[in-house]
Amino acid sequence: MAEALLTAPPAKAAGRRPRPTARERARGRRDARGAWTLLAPSVVILAVMVGYPAVLMVVQSFTDYSIKNKVQGTLADFVGFANYLEVFTQSDFPIVLLRSLGLMVAMTVLIVLLGVLVAVLMTRLGRGWRITVSVGLLLAWAMPPLAATTVWGWIFDTQYGVVNWALNTVTGTSDWTNHSWLLNPWSFYMVLTIIVVWQGVPFVAFTTFAALGQVPGEVLEASSLDGATGFARFRLVVFPYLRSVLTVVLVLQVIWNLRIFTQVYALQSRGGLVSETNVLGTYLFRQGVGEFGVTSAIGVIMVVLLLAMSWGYVRTTLKEEEL
Template sequence: MTATIAPPDAAPTRPSRRSAPARSRTQRREARNGWALLSPSVIILAVMVGYPAGVMIYQSFTDYSVKNKVQGTWPNFVGFDNYIEVFTASQFPDVLVRSLGLMVAMTAFIVFFGVLIAVLMTRLSRTWRITVSVGLLLAWAMPPLAATVVWGWIFDTKYGVVNYLLNTITGTSDFTNHSWLENPWTFFVVLTIIVVWQGIPFVAFTTYAALGQVPGEVLEASSLDGATGLKRFRLVVFPYLRSVLTVVLVLQIIWNLRIFTQVYALQSRGGIASETNVLGTYLFRQGVGEFGITSAIGVVMVVLLLVLSWGYVRTTLKEEEL
């Protein structure tokens, strides 16, 4: 009987350099090529965004003013004194609350009516759809200053169409020489109308394009199952629009929080600046040469916008991981 001799264990093979390196030569080359292509954009962003942002953050911790600029002297480091003054010894808290309230109202109106118009456009004939699209484009293409001037004339105290129509409808002269801009509440009503009127087209066009990506067989199946109207939109259509509407919502929040042109133009037509300032105009109207305080307000605005945008950034990162 012969004994069976088991073969000795094979020596472990050494991994080849091509199959299992941490980062292959090809990957490193692709990474270098990617950074080479991105380098012009990175340099431009560093010069146009990074440097001003760094200077603003630095100045927000100093008492830098026009005196230092004229005399060529370095400002004194004051720590968080500028931020404390902004939140305790100024109108900034009132302006912040006012701006946030306006942002919420404007964003809600813009997104609601924009989505509504987009859904209605899917039900219109070709002729009416083109007509509505042209009207939306005209409102969207008009510069904010020009739009504010036009709406300012519509609500004008002496020659405004709104006062004339209200006098005609009521059969009185109660609205003769009635100013819509002196009262802060009616000022914000006019401002909201202008901003919403120009903001709806973007949401409508974006949502209408997204609605075209909803599969027809899904809509047909939902109709056969008895889902109609609001229920079908909420349960069937909205999941396909969620990512698009998230982007639209975040963009509208950012744009509506930093409005400037419309507010400033209406203030010049009769609005009371101290009672109608938003973040943009308040920053613009700060004391001449008080760069430290102004920089602190700018930093707070940037942080606020980053916080409001974080939801969109997190959603985007999750989608990329999937």
């Protein structure tokens, strides 16, 4: 018995995977080559359309490259971090950055909350009303940002706006006659927020409504029988099923709302004060003409900021794929 134990082969370590055979390794290499062959066109397109401009922007941010170098065909001088120091110390960029972050937070919170509420409401509506609400959301979502801004600009117009007329009618005075909503920065931000939220809610509503269809009805019925209130059912039962979807929606809204441009530029053209209403997109656009080095530095800062905000979601996604 003792001799048999001494001559017995050692037991395999628990949990250790068996080594792949030569045929399995060959098949894995063949599958990898096939996958890379299919991905090659997309990788090349991304490298040309995204990779090259990104690398060029980073390189130019460390130089004094300007329109003069482009016209004369001369090389720019390396200036190190001088462009970044100028952006943060000798320009309005810090104020514009704080303003953009504040607007992004307000818009994102309103869009996500209203979108989820509309999605929950759609689950309670009958077929006819749900179709009506869906059509209205689609119309708001499908309208181009410039067209939507033009329409809302007429609604808040100084002389012919519906808002001024309605306020005069309700108050019975003429205090709101020729009132400019875009001249004051705070009312400018209010109009801007209304436009962006109005066009952002449909995406969140449709996405959340589709995710709500994946919540098992038996679980909701059981929680209702246990006496859970509507808010408790949503927080403890429904929300765990929506967490991954809402995370993606939240990250997308943060990115989209931080780089808004069309709505701000169009409202500024209708009477807004540019110096007090610039956001990152319009500030980058209005930066000194031909100052490519400083402009590239601002672009790099924006990219780093967006990557930092979305890194939590990317890290969570990678962890889930490893499980």
